[in-house]
Amino acid sequence: MKKILVPVDFSEHAGYAVEVAAKLAKDFSAEIIVLHMMGLSEAYLSKSESEEAAEAHFYMKLARKRYETFLNKPFLKGVKVTEMVQNYKIFSEINEVAKENNIDLIIMGSHGASGVSEIFVGSNTEKVVRSSDIPVLVIKEPSPLFTPKLVVYACDLRVESIKAYHSARALFENWDLKLHLVYVNLPNEEFMSSGEIKKKADFFLKVAHNGAVPSNTEMIYVSDYSIERGIFNHANDVQADLIAIPTHGRSGIAHFFKGSIGEDVVNHANLPVITFKV
Structure with a gap:
């Protein structure tokens, strides 16, 4: 891990993300790029060229000023930090910034959402998750010792999901x-017997690891009324430090398991959640 990108809006939760980034940067001698998106409105863009230039200069200067305070933190001492301010409004552009800068x-x-059926709906984080080809780590609470x-x-045990798993x-x-690796068995038309699950899991692991499963990896089968509950409950039971979820990109995390994964997990788990593009 050499480069970490942290999109910020100068909020308290953005500060949590920067603190985790600082921890990882120190652990792996990486550098951090912090990106603030001004997202100026169409009304702004329709102004005259001179007005546009003046306001762009004003907002750029304001953002730089806010960076001075926002990044003046002891935990960033000794960490290489590059500041970026861009007038992006479409959050898919963050993916382009990440690629251009070789972000890992x-x-x-x-802060998640309050509704049980919500994920990051309409939020900046969900927009980034949906468009990112690069792993996205979502931090919900202060995690200064993140390890x-x-x-x-x-894990849905499908061969097409192996790319995200790798x-x-x-x-x-x-x-x-x-x-x-947690597979959640549901009481619906996709229900499988223990034998059927084991057969499918064995095939998944054989393809993913050429038959040699790493010693630090364990396949877990749980039964629950929803994938969200199964993942969340197991994570709580074993006191996990992180939940990882594959996503199909623009169709969103909520469409991973045929329309049902991630809402409760990402919004209601206080644990950090990381997503990987399938």
């Missing part, structure tokens, strides 16, 4: 951790 990880702060030792990975393993190699 995007970290964002989020995951046990990760719960939501991306996760590549990032997790940065930490000495245990990985629980």
